[in-house]
Amino acid sequence: MKVRIKFSKTGSMKFIGHLDVMRYFQKAFRRCEINVSYSQGFNRHQVMSFAQPLGVGLTSEGEYLDAQLESSESSEEMIEKINHVITDEIQVLSFKLLPEDSKPAMSLVACADYRVELKDNYEAVEDFEIRFYDFYHQDTIEIEKKSKKSSTIMDIKPLIYEYKFEQEGLFLKVAAGSVNNLKPDLIMEAFYQFLGKELSPFSYQYHRIDLYAQKEDRFISLDDFGVNMKEGLSGEL
């Protein structure tokens, strides 16, 4: 059976890299004796995959991992069981059963929500909201994309789906995934360039809120692909 687990990654866990989080969950699953499926062969490993790697330094309340299990208790029990054996800076938020034919989260990701907050001890941009409005309403928002061999100019405006100002900071809805992926710090970099200012590299905290798949012209949260399990299930469906 396939399940999708949504989790948060906050506080000091932002310093833990993507692959280490994967290892962390594997060990946690063993600690709470979840009946995970293992690959065959001598180096058996748990069958699991993440939706979208989160860069070191970012926090999140919308991370996803898909796992293959042999059996499961109810969603509520599983959430409690896992959270009992992990740090409170990583917490499971939902645990849902996926249809057997569902695509892996990784291949679905099309869009991500972020919140961008100014860290303490950094100077705020004067008239942030007005200036950001001006920035966004340019015809194009061009950035230089550097690779090892060349650099190209790219317009990121079409990749910014939405922005709004919230109490905690700037909300952004942007393209994500394997086709077009826009990192929120790139937007801030472009914004500062527009302002003619230097963006100091650690001045903003980027926080991922959720990940979405695209269905026609709608975005559907990855969390909405599975169903809550009211009671336990064995692998034989």
Added chain:
Amino acid sequence: MRKLALSDEILLTVEKPARYIGNEYNMVVKDLDKIDIRFCMCFPDVYEIGMSHQGIQILYDMFNRREDTYCERVYSPWVDLDKIMREQQIPLFSLESQEPVKQFDFLGITLQYEMCYTNILQVLDLSQIPIYAKERTEEDPIVIGGGPCAYNPEPLADFFDMFYIGEGETVYDQLLDIYKENKQTNGTRKDFLEKAASIEGIYIPSFYEAAYYDNGILESFEPINPHAPKVIKKQVEMNLSDTFYPEKPLVPYIKITQDRVVLEILRGCLRGCRFCQAGMIYRPIRERTLTFLKERANRMLKATGHEEISLSSLSSSDHTELSELVYYLIEEFGTKGVNISLPSLRIDAFALDVMSKVQDVKKSSLTFAPEAGSQRLRDVINKGLSEEDILKGAMDAFKSGWNRVKLYFMLGLPTENMDDIEGIAVLSDKIAREYYTIPKDQRNGRVSIVSSTSFFVPKPFTPFQWVRMATSEEFLDKQRFLSGKMKEQINYRSIKYNWHEVELTMLEGVLARGDRKLSSVLYDVYKKGCIYDAWSEHFKYEKWIEAFEENQIDPLFYTSRERAQDELLPWDFIDAGVSRQFLWKEYQNAISEKVTPNCRQACAGCGASGFGGGVCYEGKN
């Protein structure tokens, strides 16, 4: 959110920030207001190495069982953070509370290898604790050292307030009780040191004075404080199945060297290899019972979620119930995706059966440590492994599908001649020849033999503590000679020869048998910017040479000098359980190529029976 000692700016700039944030699974958290003693445990190397050390996990668990004590951890900051901390004057902090180490009552440093000594000074310096013990005040932590290198603590004498000689399970409680009492009665640092001196196994270097002859040899070594005993007796935990052993080891976020459950199945060794310090200082050999081991394996795997368990010991095959344990582990955990790893296993039918069950034969290799290339020299070092054993073991393995062999040897062993060295090449070739006697259609491709040599460093408390170590030039000649001989072998294309760096070995040799005069060299070399000497990319040999010259110390005095039988050695004040007479007799046996049976075959009278247990009393109840 937990408060971290380092800012986001720093943590996001350095390599692997997870080294510095703590909060690993099973980390102990305590309320600092309810604590009397704060103990910071340090492994003076990078996090991934330090976290892999079993001894610290044992002590961490043991200290934290005391309600009045909070044991935290610190490791050497990697060079990137080291630089930032110096520039910004950030005091070194513990991983748990993220508070400065200088606020602690104790800083305990484990001494696992000589080449981490400059990192000890780094840790003290970054902690803003005076490097020299004599400059510390009532405000500073008590700096205590322990571990295998504490069996000759003299090169470090000036930097430590005390050393704990022997196994940690025995008198730490007593030491902490005395500390607490002294603190409550407003006793001074000196009061505490004097009280501690009366505890067996505790050595206070400032309470002793060394005098030297004009030629640099130690003339006398005497206590100068009435509380200090003349001899320090090593501590041994005699009941390993009824003592402290962690049930919930720490699980790091990042991959460390030992990313697995480590189960120590026995301590000590009965083989009596004459070059091996561990085989002497951890005598007598003591086993943990099968019941204890099964129970701990279960608990530790459950509490960590590790996918691998490794049995640790100096010689696993000597555990009398090894096969029961191993088959139990395979049955119990093999189906749950837990890998079982068995280092230090003698290759025999049992080993091959087990290995074929726990590893992929195609990917794994067989390991032999003949240490010397000829039977003559193996007799000298008392390595009870014959050519026949090796060839038979290898052949059995080849027939079961293995085709990779790793061989470990030493160059520069006492009495070694050119034939012995050539023997390394010849033996490597013979193993390959064995392989090719198997009909082609039954072979698994080509054989791969990897032969590695390290340079022999004489260590205190071994029969070779008196011997002259080869010079760098001699070592290199031997290496070149062997390299040439390897190329003369029929199967040389199947043999890969690896060797060690000679400069590091020389320094290891100096520090291993060094005396107090070396403290100033260590200090100067550290001030010249040396840290992480064991990491070749950071090792600066020329700085060491400069420091020796500036202190008018000839390193060859410590390495390439045969000591007289009656020479007073810097570590003679320690009673390690094996007597000096035994060691000398073993040295003489070595020269006359006489083998000494292992402890189960016959007692050689080393002196360890004085501890009243272990192999010395097996079958004598």
